[in-house]
Amino acid sequence: MAGLVTTFGAGAMTNSIHEIREADFLFVIGSNTSEAHPIIAMEMKRAVRRGAKLVVADPRSIWMTTIADRHLPLKPGTDVWLLNAMAQVIIAEGLSDENFIAQSTEGYEALAERVANYTPEEAEKITGVAAADIRATARAYATTRKAGIYYTLGITEHTHGTDNVYALSNLVLLTGHLGSRSTGLNPLRGQNNVQGANDAGASPIFFPDYQSVGDPEIQAKYEAAWGCSLSSEPGLNLNQMMKVAGSKIRAFFIMGEDIVMSEPNVAVLEEGLNAMDFVVIQDIFLTETARFADVVLPAACFAEKDGTFTNSERRVQLVRKAVEPPGEARADWRILIDIARASGADWDYQSPADIYAELVHEAPNFAGISHERIDSEGIGLQWPCPTSDHPGTKFLHEGGVLRGKGLFQAVDYKPSVEIADSDYPxxxxxxxxxxxxxxxxxxxxxxxxxxxxxxxxxxxxxxxxxxxxxxxxxxxxxxxxxxxxxxxxxxxxxxxxxxxxxxxxxxxxxxxxxxxxxxxxxxxxxxxxxxxxxxxxxxxxxxxxxxxxxxxxxxxxxxxxxxxx
Amino acid sequence: MSAPDQILVDDQTLKFCPGETILDATRRAGCSLPTLCHDPRLEPVGACRSCLVEVKGQRRLMPACKTPASPGMQIETRNERVLRHQRVLLSLYLSDHVGDPSECEDGAPCELHALAKDLGNLPVLVPLQRKHKPRADRNPFIEFRSERCIACARCVRYCDEVEGVNAITLTGRGLHTTISTASGISLYDSTCELCGGCVDVCPTGAMAEKMPLSAGAAPERELEKVRTTCNYCGVGCQMDLNVDRAAAAGRGQVVKVTSPPAGTAPSDGNLCVKGRFAYDFIDHPDRLSTPLLRGADGNLHPASWEAALERTAAGLQEVAKKHGADALAFVSSARCTMEENYLVQKLSRAVFGTNNVHQCAAT
CATH class of the missing domain: 2.40.40.20 (Barwin-like endoglucanases)
Incomplete structure (x- = not known):
């Protein structure tokens, strides 16, 4: 998310899911698409069936490699080497889009200098991928107009995850493969509302719509809207919270996450949780984490409440209540209002539609979207959608890179924090x-x-x-x-x-x-x-x-x- | 009739786009032609013959699904010859099918019976009364009921062209043509990924979903469909929750998940194994149904909402008072809605005064 905001100005899939079937070249890296995103895999299969070339870069042999033209089985954590070497080939062989670089990017010289030493032959030694395969992939990517890159957590779940995203962005900017159908850089989101949770401001550094917490104008806007004073101090991210759980962090409110399953190195985290003063869990089941809870609040699942999820392609879609929650369980939004009121706030929302209307009021990219509009049009709307008559945006950067100019970010390979040794090989x-x-x-x-x-x-x-x-x-x-x-x-x-x-x-x-x-x-x-x-x-x-x-x-x-x- | 992008269908002038078939052009214009083997996601095969139309200048009736529209084409879709063909064809299908339409409706509605009803006046042929051996498959999701199969191969083609796993195939010849896995093994042991697309595309309910059948759910015509967004991965497939309103002591129960029509964004009517089949958790006995508070004995005990909310507010406020607002952390969820994520960050920032709010999905 942060990587793409830095390089392109928007942290989301540049293209729509439906455009994948029309791509002519697909570079899938760090994504076991057929298992983690089966429906996106169907689109890719359709493209390949049509004749598109598919290259899969993944340490494992996965289903997608069976239909790939090429499989690059890189060693885990060596992505920057592979991607920098591809950039080196594109520059050295004159395959870059010089007009695009000149008009729409900045930072090219630093990148060209940085990747010059990342030759495919050297890359082969580190990544284990044959130099000829790296060359062929770079050439095919650079010379195919409708070329899309698709990645997931194999790219981002690293200590150098943002560097990996930068290295991918560099390939896009070198070739100008941005701003048209089926052509771009696409993170496939792993959970139903990853995009939406970030869009809605569940972030220590951003208000809704990626408006910075540290920006005094934004802070003033929200202080006026919410009628209270706000902290300008950026908060802790999840990883930091977990490390200081029980020391600097003394109380947790946890909604819909089972952190002792999902967070890394959980033995240490559990010690921290034992030292907490107060833990509230709001969930639909008694999760593993509930062992540490002082209060457990029973929530409604997706079939029992109204609201919206925003999918990978920035499409805001309705979730509709189909059945009643069990027993006394309540919808999460209702519980949150109850907690705020019990804590002295005078929140008064009648429905999720009300809440959404307040959210978009201060969020220019979503301002044209409402529950009512999605319901009446019968289909979710893709942001940016600034006004109520805007049709939504199928692919980003059409009229130029949203950031103004695409930013090259020269990155060097950093080894993973723990590498195999004789004790743990x-x-x-x-x-x-x-x-x-x-x-x-x-x-x-x-x-x-x-x-x-x-x-x-x-x-x-x-x-x-x-x-x-x-x-x-x-x-x-x-x-x-x-x-x-x-x-x-x-x-x-x-x-x-x-x-x-x-x-x-x-x-x-x-x-x-x-x-x-x-x-x-x-x-x-x-x-x-x-x-x-x-x-x-x-x-x-x-x-x-x-x-x-x-x-x-x-x-x-x-x-x-x-x-x- | 000399315009390069026009055809004449039943005396009505229709426009078509390059590459469109007769069926595409007529459907876009809102005319209905009967089809059984057609699905917009699949390459047309012209196998079922129910969309045959008369094209002026052609000796034989032509399959609308497979015949490209060409400028000036003159087409009759409902003349005596076409209707006679349709009646005979459907009679042939019905002679080797479950006779009573109502019997067909416990699973998906039967498109074959629906077409026959629309058309009316079908000649009655002697039923074939083939013997069908029930085929047991230990997978818990998909059942094949061969007595309803009309060998249109929508399921086989979907499994190949859309899902791409080729788990099922046409087997046997002539009258005995039917659907099977390689060597008749269980779908569990095949390349099948249990997406259930075969159930979705089947026009006659031959590919059926086991769970609602075995759970004695109400017939499909009595279920209410609620369009919603899948709660698993980030694709955001649209799906219809099929609700039995009277079940679960009046709370209503999701007894089945079905696909919206092909072409519905973003998933084109496709679903995966989790989206289509992993809905039992909604009604699972493990669901939390009351607030719980940790008692002095160290165990969690049921409590009233009033007590739970009071304890929540007091607990958070106490820590904030003692250690400052930044000793609080709010973990929101990429599993919850936009609205709920908005409220959590507002709760954290506006009510408790800290920016310590995050969720696990900021990659």
Whole structure:
């Protein structure tokens, strides 16, 4: 979010989901699209079927690599090397869009100087991706007009996540692949309202619509609107909050997040939570985090309340109440009003539509959107949508980069904070599977999904498993410097040698006992994708206890990872 | 009739765009042509023959779904010849189908029976009464009821062209053509990703959703559909929650999730396994139904809203008073609505005076 705000002036998908099918070149990096965003994967499959070229950069062999023209199996955390090398090729081979660079960007010289030494041959040594593949990808990207880049948390969940986004932005600005249909840079949002939560100002540094907390004019505007005085001191981001939980932070109000499942290095966080003075949890289930709560407030789920979610492509869409919440549970918005009133504020909203109207009143990019309008037009509206007769915006930067000029950000490769060593030689990445969702409070309570994928597993390369005497289905212990967990082993064609992979969904085997809690310098997003681990055999599986393959994809026979064996 | 972008359909002049078929042009103009194997997301195959129309100058009837519109084309969609063809065709389909329309309506409404009803006066043929062996599949979501299948292959083509996993295929020949997985294995063991698109596109309810059937949910015609936005990933698929109003002691119960029509932004009527099938949590017995307060014994106990709100406000205010407002932290949620996120940040900033408000999705 912050990376794209800096380089382009708006932190969102530049294009619409529907435009993906018309792209001619798709560069998918750090996104297991068919499992995490199945519907976007359908659009990509449609594009490939039409003849579009697809390049997938991912340490693992994933479903999307089976239809890709090229798979770049880079080592986890080496994205900047790969992307800078692509920039180097584009500049060195004269494939950049000089007119666009001259007219619409700034900072080009610094970038050109910085990437000059990032040759594909050197990149091959660090990333493990063949120089010829890097060259071919850079050429194909630069020379195809309708070229789109798609990324997810494989890019951002690193201590250098913002650098990764900068490196991707650089490729876009070098080639001018921005501001037209199917052409741009697209973060695929992982949760229903990631875009909306940020748009609405649930941020320590931004009011709604990315208006800075530190800007005195903005502060004055909100003080007038809300009739109170406001702090100009930027707040702590989530990563910082978690680190000072129990010390500087003494009370938590937590709505709809299961932080002891989702936050990294949770053993330390749990100690902090034990030291808190006061914790309020507002959720639909008694979550793992509720163990630390003083007060638990029962909330309504999405089917039991009205409101809006804003999706990845900036589309504000209605959520409609279909059924009544159970027992005394109340909609979150209603509870928040109740808390404010109990705390002495005189909030008086009759409906979510009222609240939304207040939100957009001070937020110019959303000013033309209302519940009533979405309802009457029968379709969600995409911001920017400044006036009530504005049709919404399908793709950004059409009339020039929103920031004014696109900003090149020269970045250098920084290694991940923890790299494999002789004690912990295996690099762990975590992620989502097709059949579960995040802390899995909902999906483990839905028929069928727990049967398909009942428990956690760790994917290991055949040789790494063999060295440790591990075979399919065995019970193993996964250890890092921060903790350990037990789960079944899955000898997989998907992972590289020296890498392991785990889903983070399961409360009995919390992958986040292992992960590191160092965050990105700008966003605070933690490095869920790289930490050093070891795997030990605990008990071999009985011959009749080899569970069925739990995932959605076995790995490609003869694919990039297996051919290396 | 010399304009380069016009065709004449039943004496009505219609415009068409380059690349459009006769069906595209007529549908855009709001004329209805019967179709069974057609879906706008799929390449036309012209397999079911129900959209045949008479094109002047052509000896045979032509499939509207597969015939490109060309300038000056003169088309008849409802003349005696076309209607006779439609009646005979639907009779043939019905002779190998569940006879009673009402029996077909426990799952999706049957498009075949609906077309037959619209057309009326169908010749009655002797039913084929083929033997159908019920096929058990241990997957909990999708059931194939071969006695309703008309082999239009919408499901097979969707699985190939849209979902791209090719889990199901046409198998057998002639009269015995039916749908199966490779070697007849369970969908659980196949490449199937359980998106349920086959259920959505099936015109006759042959691909059916197991859960509402086994749970004894009310027939589809008695369910109320509520259009909403999926609560899982960031795509924001539109979906229809099918609500049984009388269920769950009058609270209403979501018994099924169905797709909006193809073409509905942003997801084109597609859903994934979580969107279509992971709705049971809504009515799960584990749902919190009352506020809980931590008692002196260290356990959580049910409490009234009044007590819970009072304790919440007092607890937060006490910490703020003792350690300053910046000792409070508000964790909002990318799972909740825009409105709720707005209120949390306003609560944090305006009521308690701190900018310590965030959520897990700021990447």
């Amino acid at each position: 295996l690099v762990l990445s975590t992620g989502r599977t097709l059949y579960h969702y995040n802390a899995a409070t909902q999906t483990t309570r839905s028929a069928g999904l727990p049967e398909k994928q009942p428990e956690a597993f760790v994917e290991l390369h055949r040789k790494d498993a063999g060295q440790r005497g591990i075979s399919d289905g065995d019970l193993v212990e996964v250890l890092s410097r921060r903790g350990s967990l037990r789960c079944r082993a899955q000898v997989s064609r998907q992972v590289r040698r020296g890498c392991i992979w785990m889903p983070f969904h399961f409360a009995d085997s919390r992958a986040n006992l292992l992960t590191v809690d160092q965050g990105d310098a700008v966003t605070g997003t933690a490095e869920y994708k790289v930490c050093a681990t070891e795997v030990r055999l605990l008990a071999a599986a009985a011959a009749d206890d080899k569970t069925l393959f739990p995932g959605a994809f076995w790995g490609e026979p003869g694919g990039a990872t297996s051919s290396a064996t």
